[in-house]
Amino acid sequence: MSVLEIRDLHVSVGEGDDAKEILRGVDLTIRSGETHAIMGPNGSGKSTLAYSIAGHPKYTVTKGSVTLDGEDVLAMSVDERARAGLFLAMQYPVEVPGVSVSNFLRTAATAVKGEAPKLRTWVKDVKTEMAGLEMDPAFAERNVNEGFSGGEKKRHEILQMRLLKPKIAVLDETDSGLDVDALRIVSEGVNRTRSDSDLGVLLITHYTRILRYIKPDFVHVFIAGRFVEEGGPELADKLESEGYAAYVKDSAEVAAAEAAAL
Amino acid sequence: MPESSETTTLAGELFAPGVGAQAGPPTTPAAGTGSAGEAAPGAHSSGGPTPTGSPAERFTATDPEAFGDPTGREEDWRFTPMRRIRPLLQGAPSDAALEWDADLPDGVELTRVEAGDPLLKGLPEPADRLAALTRQRSGGAAVVRVPAEAQPDRPVTLRLTGTGGDDVVWGQLVVEVGAFAQVTVVLDHSGSARYSGGVSVLAGDGAHVRLVSVQDWAPGSVHGGQYDTVVGRDATVEQVVVTLGGDLVRLVSNVTYAGPGGTAELLGVYFADETQHQEHRLWVDHSVPHCRSNVLYKGALQGEQAHTVWVGDVRIRPAAVGTETYELNRNLVLTDGARADSVPNLEIETGEIVGAGHASATGRFDDEQLFYLCSRGIDAETARRLVVRGFFADVVQRIGVPELQERLMTSVEARLGALPGLADQPVEV
Ligand SMILES: Nc1ncnc2c1ncn2[C@@H]1O[C@H](COP(=O)(O)OP(=O)(O)OP(=O)(O)O)[C@@H](O)[C@H]1O
Numbered sequence: 060m061s062v063l064e065i066r067d068l069h070v071s072v073g074e075g076d077d078a079k080e081i082l083r084g085v086d087l088t089i090r091s092g093e094t095h096a097i098m099g100p101n102g103s104g105k106s107t108l109a110y111s112i113a114g115h116p117k118y119t120v121t122k123g124s125v126t127l128d129g130e131d132v133l134a135m136s137v138d139e140r141a142r143a144g145l146f147l148a149m150q151y152p153v154e155v156p157g158v159s160v161s162n163f164l165r166t167a168a169t170a171v172k173g174e175a176p177k178l179r180t181w182v183k184d185v186k187t188e189m190a191g192l193e194m195d196p197a198f199a200e201r202n203v204n205e206g207f208s209g210g211e212k213k214r215h216e217i218l219q220m221r222l223l224k225p226k227i228a229v230l231d232e233t234d235s236g237l238d239v240d241a242l243r244i245v246s247e248g249v250n251r252t253r254s255d256s257d258l259g260v261l262l263i264t265h266y267t268r269i270l271r272y273i274k275p276d277f278v279h280v281f282i283a284g285r286f287v288e289e290g291g292p293e294l295a296d297k298l299e300s301e302g303y304a305a306y307v308k309d310s311a312e313v314a315a316a317e318a319a320a321l
Numbered sequence: 322m323p324e325s326s327e328t329t330t331l332a333g334e335l336f337a338p339g340v341g342a343q344a345g346p347p348t349t350p351a352a353g354t355g356s357a358g359e360a361a362p363g364a365h366s367s368g369g370p371t372p373t374g375s376p377a378e379r380f381t382a383t384d385p386e387a388f389g390d391p392t393g394r395e396e397d398w399r400f401t402p403m404r405r406i407r408p409l410l411q412g413a414p415s416d417a418a419l420e421w422d423a424d425l426p427d428g429v430e431l432t433r434v435e436a437g438d439p440l441l442k443g444l445p446e447p448a449d450r451l452a453a454l455t456r457q458r459s460g461g462a463a464v465v466r467v468p469a470e471a472q473p474d475r476p477v478t479l480r481l482t483g484t485g486g487d488d489v490v491w492g493q494l495v496v497e498v499g500a501f502a503q504v505t506v507v508l509d510h511s512g513s514a515r516y517s518g519g520v521s522v523l524a525g526d527g528a529h530v531r532l533v534s535v536q537d538w539a540p541g542s543v544h545g546g547q548y549d550t551v552v553g554r555d556a557t558v559e560q561v562v563v564t565l566g567g568d569l570v571r572l573v574s575n576v577t578y579a580g581p582g583g584t585a586e587l588l589g590v591y592f593a594d595e596t597q598h599q600e601h602r603l604w605v606d607h608s609v610p611h612c613r614s615n616v617l618y619k620g621a622l623q624g625e626q627a628h629t630v631w632v633g634d635v636r637i638r639p640a641a642v643g644t645e646t647y648e649l650n651r652n653l654v655l656t657d658g659a660r661a662d663s664v665p666n667l668e669i670e671t672g673e674i675v676g677a678g679h680a681s682a683t684g685r686f687d688d689e690q691l692f693y694l695c696s697r698g699i700d701a702e703t704a705r706r707l708v709v710r711g712f713f714a715d716v717v718q719r720i721g722v723p724e725l726q727e728r729l730m731t732s733v734e735a736r737l738g739a740l741p742g743l744a745d746q747p748v749e750v
């Protein structure tokens with residue numbers, strides 16, 4: 060049983076005078092076995108939240124805390140966070156020329172597990188998981204994400220999640236750029252993990268489409284750097300029909316009022 | 322951004338934008354050369370690149386005195402630390418030699434010709450004083466002969482080991498490959514030497530030749546050399562240059578085509594540490610129609626005084642219609658202070674070409690790549706190793722000799738291990 064707790068998280072990008080606050084007080088608790096959907100308009104800071112949890116150097120935490128089972132995540136390096144059980148499926152996975160998928164996966168698994176996986180079972184596991192995600196075995200010999208289509212990159216992210224077996228996974232718009240088949244395949248991969256492990260999921264999305272495949276326990280609405288509403292799956296249906304307009308307007312009014320109060 | 326001149330084809334590749342200010346300035350084409358960036362493939366006279374006019378002819382001569390004594394201000398020498406190359410330029414004639422250990426597959430012959438042999442008269446001429454001195458003082462040449470249509474079952478390997486001493490070793494090697502033969506020749510330089518060696522590869526019509534030259538010298542060694550390649554009609558020559566060791570290495574690779582349909586692939590990797598100076602100059606002269614050239618050189622630098630120089634000159638003469646050429650140099654700067662000079666130069670004298678382009682990029686590690694690897698639990702040092710390994714892998718894989726590839730990658734990794742504070746460079750916030 061694991062808990063990821065985010066308390067009053069403030070994050071900015073840029074340096075000095077160019078610094079811009081993107082996250083403005085985020086509170087969230089994710090437990091093993093729970094799936095939280097985070098929905099919000101473009102530019103609201105969803106990826107910033109994901110990257111801040113993973114420790115991307117571009118984002119500066121100015122206030123607040125993130126803990127995993129009581130351990131201070133913000134004090135950990137990027138790799139330590141992954142080894143502690145956090146995983147980020149990126150919105151835009153990065154190409155790494157000259158590094159093969161198989162070498163990458165094995166190096167990552169060795170790092171996360173603390174010892175090299177036994178070759179025989181490892182090769183079998185990789186094959187099985189690739190088959191489950193309907194990935195051609197030839198991908199193992201290709202360079203990481205190099206020349207992968209959008210959908211192939213997302214499958215590769217989920218493949219890593221399957222093999223690295225994190226406690227908490229942040230999936231940042233894993234659904235974007237996927238056609239219906241790929242969306243089903245990727246969603247099934249996530250659902251398999253939810254049923255065969257105790258994975259906690261933070262599912263960041265812009266659209267409700269993926270929520271038809273991956274049923275969330277909680278839905279959070281994220282506007283301009285903070286959560287503005289929380290509910291059950293029914294909230295997603297409401298967003299589907301009404302969009303973010305009402306929230307965005309509220310948020311703009313609040314921001315204006317805050318500015319006036321200063 | 323003086324430190325990085327990238328064409329769009331490179332965007333989003335290895336390098337972080339706006340980094341590597343220490344990487345040394347002249348990555349832009351030298352002034353007055355009118356070099357082009359990228360010409361669309363398939364471009365012809367109508368929409369092709371604009372011819373750049375007729376530049377000065379390149380001077381070559383067999384007589385060293387014809388070049389005068391270089392001062393270091395000449396275009397050919399302006400990047401070279403003259404103090405460190407002088408032992409070669411001022412070296413006396415000598416009988417000193419490298420130790421030779423030759424592995425010759427069946428059918429391949431290793432012989433000697435004396436000075437004055439017609440074979441030597443037919444070689445491309447020296448292009449600088451050092452090359453001319455070398456031709457004169459080597460007193461003949463060693464000749465590797467591969468008969469027409471031969472396909473030796475393994476590479477021809479010449480292990481050339483320096484045995485120390487202050488005398489300059491002067492050498493000339495000719496690799497003569499008959500029509501339609503297919504062969505790999507490996508020159509594996511090691512040990513300690515002051516060595517000035519010319520290498521001429523004559524590839525017969527339809528031949529497929531791969532020449533691999535490894536400079537794995539002991540510290541303190543100085544190596545200069547002119548590598549000439551004459552590509553026969555429809556022949557393919559791959560040249561792979563790997564420069565790791567030595568105090569100073571300066572290699573000048575020239576390519577000419579003896580008939581149409583030829584292909585030259587010039588590949589290089591280099592890794593400069595501490596105070597090493599590694600200079601690779603290339604000159605590809607397209608003077609006949611329908612030939613191709615492709616240049617890919619990749620270097621890594623670590624150490625405040627490490628210096629690498631890459632100069633890639635490609636000339637497409639008026640007769641060379643249907644030419645296709647591309648050249649790319651990339652440098653990965655691992656520590657502050659290291660300096661990578663990169664000067665691509667493309668002279669186009671006909672619009673009727675298939676394509677011509679060049680690119681040069683010098684930078685540091687891409688933080689996004691490191692972040693991606695680290696976000697999967699891989700520690701920062703291992704991530705950097707993976708990225709550097711990957712950086713070199715596409716060239717090293719082309720050597721086609723697995724044991725050698727393995728040895729070179731191991732050597733690269735050993736050097737990375739010596740990088741001070743590699744683990745201290747934070748990727749974390
Ligand atoms: N390096 C940066 N410098 C300046 N602004 C930045 C930087 N990175 C992100 N931002 C800004 O932060 C805001 C939030 O970006 P973020 O990528 O987190 O949004 P998002 O909710 O994930 O959007 P999307 O739905 O488009 O993925 C945006 O306005 C973006 O322009």
Ligand SMILES: [Mg+2]
Pocket residue numbers: 105106107150231232
């Ligand atoms: Mg985003």
